[in-house]
Amino acid sequence: MVDRRRLGRTRLRSPHLRLGHRVPASPPEERKGHAVRLHLPVRGPGGRGADHAETRDDPGHAPRSAPSRPEAAAHDAPADRDEPAGGARPRDVRPVRRRVADRAVEGQAVVRLPVRLPDIRAHPGVRPRGEPGRGPGAGVDRGGAHHRRHPGRVANADRLTGTGAVAGAAAERAELADLAVVVVNYNAGDDLAGCLRSAWEAAGEPRLEVVVVDNASRDGSADRAVAANPGTTLIRNASNRGFGAAANQGILGTTAPFVLLLNPDAEILAGTLGGFVKVARDRPRAGAIGAMVRDPDGTIYPSARRVPGLVESLMHAFLSPFRIDNRWSRAYTMSDWDRHSERQVEWVSGSCVLLRREALDQVGMFDEGYYMYVEDVDLCTRLREAGWEVRFSPELEVTHVGGTATVGRKEMTLEHSRSIYRYFAKHRSNGWRVTLGPFVWTALRLRAAMVSWHRGER
Template identity: 30%
Template sequence: MSEAPVSAILVSYHSGAVLWRALDALKAQRGLREILLVDNGNPPNVGAELDRLAMADKIRLIRSERNLGFAAGCNRAAAAARGELLLFLNPDAVLMADGIAGMLGAMQDKPQPWIAGARLVGADGVERRGGRRGELTPSRALGDALGFGSFNRHRRPLPPDPIELPTVSGACLLIPAADFRALGGFDESYFLHVEDIDLCRRLRERGGTVWFLPQIAVEHEGGSSDAPSLAVERHKLASFRHYFRRYYGGRPDAAIVMALIAARHALRAPFLRLSDRHRIRDSDL
C-alpha cells in the first residue's frame, strides 16, 4: 500500500458553511492522496469558491448539470478515484486530526472485503446516532421509532477497540476501492439516505465484514444544509420504502413499517413546508 492510499469523496449540494471546515480538516490528513468533490448544484458563490480551491489545492472538482443524488454522485467520483481506498465523507462531517491514519492502522490486518466506519459526535463531543448500528429489519425500525429498538446503538457503552457490527454510517465510511467496485458501488435507486445501510448489507452477504472504529471521531451535527427540508424528507421516505421492499417486500411487518413511515411523513410535512417558507423568507430579508 502506498503512503497516501486514500481518495476522499464528498458530494455537496447546498451544504452550508461547515463544508469549508470539512475540507480544511481533510487537507491536513496523513494518508490522503486526493479529494474528489462532486458539486451537485451549489449556489454560484459556493461554486466559485470551489473553483478557487480546486486550482490551489489537491481537490478534483466534478460538476454535474443536475443534482444526481448522494449515491450516484459518490459512484461518479469513485469511478475517477485513483486511491487504493475510498473514504466517503459527508460535506458536513469534520474528521479528527490523523483520522485517516488511525483508520488505516486499525484496518491494516483485516482481510478483505471490509467496510470501516467512525464514531459520530456533536460539537460537544457527545456521540450522535448513526455511527454504530445493527441490521435494519422491520422490527428494529419499529422499535427505534417507539424508543426501545436496537438498530441505533449510540446509547450503549462505547467499546474500547474496533468491533464488528452489521452497519456503520456513510457520513464517514472507508472501503477498499476494489471491494466497492466489486459491489457495483452504491445502489443509485437510493437518491438520498439508506444507501450506506444497503451497501453494508450487500458486503456482508458476500462474506465481508463491517467494522466500527470507536477511537476515530467525526464531528457531524447534521442539519447544516439549506436544501428544502420537505424534499429531503421525501427522499428519505422513498429510500426506506425501497429498502424494505427490496429485502422484506412480502412480509406483513414490512408493510406495517412502511405505512407508519408514510404516516409520519404525512404528519410532519405541513411543519416542514412551513419551516422551508420561513427560511426562504428570512434569507430574502
Template identity: 30%
Template sequence: MELSVIIVSYNVKHFLEQCLLSVFNALDGIEAEVIVVDNASGDGSCEMVRERFKPVKLIENTTNVGFSRANNQAITKAAGEFILLLNPDTVVQEDTFAMCLSFMRNHPDAGGLTVKMIDGKGKFLPESKRGFPSPVTAFFKIFGFASLFPRSKTFAWYYLGHLDKNSTHEIEVLPGAFMFLRAKALREVGLLDEQFFMYGEDIDLSYRILKGGYKNYYYPECQIIHYKGESTKKGSLNYVLVFYRAMILFTRKHINSRGAGLLVGIINLAIYFRAFLSLLHRLAKRLWLPLLDLALIIAGVVLLVPWWEQQRFQMQHVYPREYAGFLLSLYVAVWMLSLWLGGAYDRPRKTHAPTRSIVLGTLAILVIYSMLPAGMRFSRAIILITGAWSLATTQLVRYLMVWISPSSFATSLAAKRIAVLGNSNEVERVSKILNLTGISYKLVVSLTPDKLTGDNGYLNHERLAELVRVNGVNEIIFCTQGISMGAIVDAMLYLSPQGISYKIATHEGSSIIGSNSVEDQGELYTLDFKALGSPSVKRAKRLFDLFSAAAVIITWPVNVFFIRKPFRVMVEALSVLVGLKTWVGYGAASPEALSALPKIKPSVFPYIPVKYREKNSTRELNLYYARNYSVSLDLQILIRNLYRGING
C-alpha cells in the same frame, strides 16, 4: 495510491471549505487524492474550491444528480486502495486517516469502517453505529421506541443502543457521513445503487458488503465532528417523505416478500403519520408567535375600547359598532403587518423588533385616521392606548422568550458570552467576523493556546472548565492555528454536559462554523455576511420598489418632460411594480459570481458609483452592494439614473 477521499457537496460552501482544510491536514504523509463532486450548487462552492484547493479534483454537475450517482462518478475515477465517502459538513482530526488505514490493514476481513461522530455541542451521534431496518426494528424506530429505550437491544437495534459507544464493534450499517471502504470490496459488491437519491444508499451498500463476505466495523478511537443537517433539513416534510421511501426501496430489494410486505405497510403508515406530524410542527413553529401577538392585540382592543368609553362618557357602546368594528379591525391588521414588515417573525429573533414595528404601525394608523371622513374619526386616544397595549404585550413576550431561550435571538438582552482560544492575530480576525454578523456578544476572555495546553499538546480540560464557569461562558470559538483538531474534539466531549455551544475558526478561513444541536442546521458566522440576505431587508427593498414604481407611474405625465427615454422608463416602472425587476441591483457578472450573492430580481440600474468605476471590479462592487444595502442607497441611485435616462 493509498486513499481517495470523495466529498459530494450541494450549497454548503463554508462547511466544505472547513472540511477540506481538515482533510488536507489529516492527509499529511499519506499518498492520497481528494475528489469533490458538486451537485450544481448556487453558492459559489466550485469557485472557492478552484481558488483555495488547487490539488482537488473537481467534478461539476450541471444538475443535482443525487448523492449516490455523484459518489459513483468519483468512485469510477478513484485510484486509491481505500475510498472514503465523506460528508461536506464534517471535520476530521489530524490522525483520523492514518488510524483508519492502519485498522483496515490490520483487519483484512473489513470491507468498511466508520468512526465515532459527535455534533457541534460535543454530543455523541447515535447514527454512528446502526442495524438494518427489519420490520420490527423499523416499527420501533418509526414510532419512537428506540428513543424511549436507547440502550435496549430489542427496541434500539436501529442504533445498536446495547453496544458501548466507546468500544470497537462489528456493526451492520455504515453511516453515509463517513464510509471508509476497501476499494477491492467495493468493486466486488458494486457501486452505490442510484435508485437511492439521497437516503438509504448507505444501508443498501452496507448490506451488500456483509453479503459479500466482509465485515463492517465501528471504530471509536477516531472521532469526527458532523454538523448534522447542513446539506438537508432533517425535520422537514421533504426529509420524512424521502427518508422513509428510501427505507421502502431497501426493504423491497433485500427482504423476503412476506417481511417486505409487512414493513412496506408499516412504513407507508409511518410516512403519512410522520408527515402529518411534521406539517403540524412546522405550522405551529411558524405561526404560534404571530397568532399570540394577534390574540394579545385583539384582547387589548376588546378590553380597552369599553374601558375608554366608560372613562370618557360614563357609559359603553357609544361608538357605532358597525364603523368601529371595521376601523379597529383595520388598525389590528396594520399593527400585524408592521410586525411582519419589521422583522418581528424573522429568525433569528430580534428582541426589540416589536417596539419599532408597533410605533411605526401606530404612526401609519394616525395618518390613515387623519384622512378619514369626520364621521369616522372617533378617537385618537383609542389608537394610542391600544397601540401602547400592543407594544407592551408583544415586547413582554419577547423578553420572556429571551429569558426562556436566549440562543434563539440574534440581538438579545442576554448577549452571547464568548471565549476565543487562539493567538492574537486569530482573535482579531474572529472579532472582525463576529462584528460583521451583527450578533450581540461579549468577548469575555481570549487566551492563547499555550496557556491552556499541557505537555501532551492537548488542552487542560479542568482549567478550561474552570474558565467557562468563572466567566459564565456560553460559547467557545476554537482557532485551529495552534490547537489540533484532536484537542478540540476531546475538549468538546469533556465539556458536552455543560451545554456550551462551540464554533471552529480554521486558519485563514472566511467563516466560523458550529451547530447547536443535532437537528438544527449549523450556525455560520462568515465574512461574506450580506445585508441583502436578510428577509426583513428583502421586504424593505420590495416595498421601496412598489412605492417608487407607483410614484414614477403617477408622476409620469409631469416627468415626461424631464427624463430621457420616458416611455422606456414607464415600461421599466411597470416591470418593477409587478415584480419582474428591481430598480437597483448587481452589475453584469458571470452566473457563478452572481450565484454567491443573495438572489434578487434583474435590475434596471446596476450599483456602480461613478467614483469607484475605475478603481473597483464589478465583483467587488456587487459584494459591497449586497453587504451595505439600504433603502436610501437605492433611492439615490434611482434618482440619479432616472434623470440621466435609461441606457439601452
C-alpha cells in the same frame, strides 16, 4: 534503549558490521571517506527515548533518498584504532546532504533502525528542509504540508460511467494515491472549505487524491473551497443527482485502493487518515469501516447501528421523533455501547466511512435508486452478504453538523420514507413478506406526515 555497557561484547546480526569487530584499515589512497556516524544511544526530539528518526530507515531497504553509493564525508576514523567498534565515545551525527551510511564505517558501528514516515521530523542541523511536502524531511504535523497532493482539476460531467471523461482522466495521474477522499457537495456553504482543509491536514502518511462532486450548488461553495485547498479536484454536475450517484462519480474518478467518503459539513477532529487506512490494511476482510462521529456539542452520534427487524423498525420510526429514549430506538442505535472500542457492526453511516475498492469491485457501488438516505445501509448489507466485514473504529473522529442542505424540508422527510421502503422491498420482502408491501408503504407515508408536522417542516 540500547545498553552501551554491552555494546562491546554484543554481536549485531547485520551484513554491514558486527559490534565488537575491528574493521581493517584501508590505505589512505583507497579510502573514500565515511558517511554519517551514528551515536548510541539514539534519542528522539528533546532527548526523550530511542526514537531519533533522522538516520533511520525501513529494515532491509536502502534509505529513501540515498543513491546506491553514499557520498563520502570529510571525517575519517583513525585507521589504527585498537578498540572494538562501538566502544568509542559517541560522536555527533554529521549530515552528508540527505544521505546516510549504508555500509560498514571504519572504526564505528553502523546500526540500521526501522523507521515510520510519520515519526520523521525535519531538523535544520541534521537534514536541510526541502520543498514543502516533499521527501521524508518534511514535517508531518497535522498542519504541515507533508502529504503529496495531486494537481487539482475541474471537470463537467452530468453523468459518469466507467469510460466517462472523469474516470478516464483519473488514469492520467502520474502517481497512484494511497487514499481517495470523496466529498459530495450541495450548497454546503463555508462548511465545505473547512471539511477539505481538515482532510488535507489530517492526511498523515498516505498520498491523497481529494475529489469534490458538486451537485449543481447555487451558493458557489465548491469553487471557494477548491480555490482555498489546492490539489483538490472538482467534478461539476449540471443537476442534483443525489448522494449515491454523486458518490459513485467520485469513486470512479479516483484510483486509490481505499476511498473515504466524508460529508461536506464534517471535519476531522482527531486521528489521521494514515492511521485509519492502517486499521483497514490490518483487517483485510473489512469492506467498510466507520469513524467516530460527534455532534457539534461534542456528544457521540450513533453512527454505527444494527439493521432492525420489521417490528423494531416500525416502533423506532413512530416513537423516535417524539421519545428518542424508547427501548426499540435504544436497541437499534446500540445505545449501551460507548463507542470507544472497535467492533463489527451491521452498518455504518456514510457521513464518514472508509471503503475498500476491492470490496466495491465485488458487490458494486451505491445503489443510485436511493436519491438520499439509506444507501449506506444498503451497501453495508450487500457487503456483509458477500462475506465482507463492516466495522466501527474510534481511530478517526469527526464532527458532523448534519442536515446542512436538508433540514426543515418536507420533501426530504418524504424521501427518507421512500428510501426505507426501497430497502424493505429489496432486502426484506422475500417470501410471504411481499404481501406486507402496501402496509409498510402506508405506514411510512403516515410516519413522514407526522414527523413533518411535529418539526414544522414546509
